[in-house]
Amino acid sequence: MLKMTPLNQAHRDMNAKMVDFGGWDMPLHYGSQLDEHHKVRRDAGMFDVSHMLVVDIEGSEVRNFLKRLVANNVDKLTLPGKALYTCMLTPQGGIIDDLIIYFLTESWFRLVVNAGTADKDIAWIMQQRDSLAPQLQIKPRRDLAMIAVQGPNARAKVWQVIPGAQAVTENLKQFQSATFENYFIARTGYTGEDGFEIVLPAQDAVDFWKKLHAAGVAPAGLGARDTLRLEAGMNLYGQDMDETTHPLESGLAWTVDLKSERDFIGKQALLNAPNNRQLVGLLLLDKGVLRGHQPVITQHDSAGSTGGEITSGGFSPTLNQSIALARVSSQTAIGETVHVVVRDKQLAAKVVKYPFVRNGQALV
């Protein structure tokens, strides 16, 4: 039996093509993935992301607990409402999950974790809690739904639907959040566009979704979510990183605090980790479409080395060209030409700095 979000019927009513996404019955698209992609880049689209899990951690020791639990440093969170993107690592430095942590009060932090990893995340967090801070309360919040409204006009359309929220959210900077009535509103997202991710009671989700739709926000499915995040150069857990890879070879060094004295789970392993691979962007020069797991041949591959591999690839609707994230030798430099094995051909691709697209603008 597939798991369903509170919006399941609403998706079906909008003629969504539904797919099994890690055990969840989710919308892939509502007709055209390309149209949904462009709508988010140019106007406003909305995604049901209620399959992701909100986890509240409450107790006076929560900050110290998180300083040990995750690779980024929650001491960067000084203002209530501020958010932090981070990895949670195994003692070996492998990535258990990537997540966002919101600082709400000194005794209440909110985590948002991936759907496919939610169960193992909760088990891991509780196990660490039991040994480090047994009095902390870990609260998975399946009573909540989450809707991402993204695009240049997204915030204005949210304010059209909940006018009262404008005053408390219009001055939010990126990665800040505020609460209005039953809405927890964060200026975050997974598209490279402006917008909000909004957490609300599950029973209010359908009504809110319909009002957003009436305000001209287009429903967008997981297909568009994937092409948007790839253009935005954002990693997808399970594709671009997992427990067998560490953040430094996943383009996430910027999220790891190795400078402070703080000791976090996985830190020692990262300090000792080989640094011979990196995540780079690829722009396909030949015709075709890059896809995950295609081998990447670079001039730095030595005989017997496994070479590189695409971790996420696809067609970029904004660039009208294929792009990819690939894990290759750390000697590979921006601007180099590499070759990707696609079926019986080797296609030329240029190594580029990513993101590929931000705020509607091509960057490559």
Added chain:
Amino acid sequence: MSVPSQLKYTTSHEWVKSESDGTVTVGITQHAQELLGDMVFVELPKVGRKLNQKEECAVVESVKAAADVYSPLAGEVVAANSELESAPEKINQDPYTAWLFKLKLNNAADLEKLLDAKGYQDALDNEAH
């Protein structure tokens, strides 16, 4: 689901149209384009290539996935619709006019071995169950 009655079909979702000059025209069905979604790339066989029945001979790629196209019958490629290379979305717009390639069959009688519209519709119904 649209399955035009005058065409022949394969279980791998190609349609085949018999032309008056003795060649056949090949494309992918409405069902196939719906499954794949927005098309973004097409790779066609070269004119002159000789194909066996069920040989992989073209690739259609959507935003979602790549799919092989198989030659419905044995024959020689006599034309390829290169217009699709710059406008693959035509397959989504009308899969029955956006043909991929034309074949001169090794044996014209082979055409009768393919599914008719009812046979293909039945195959789709079985696939859905």
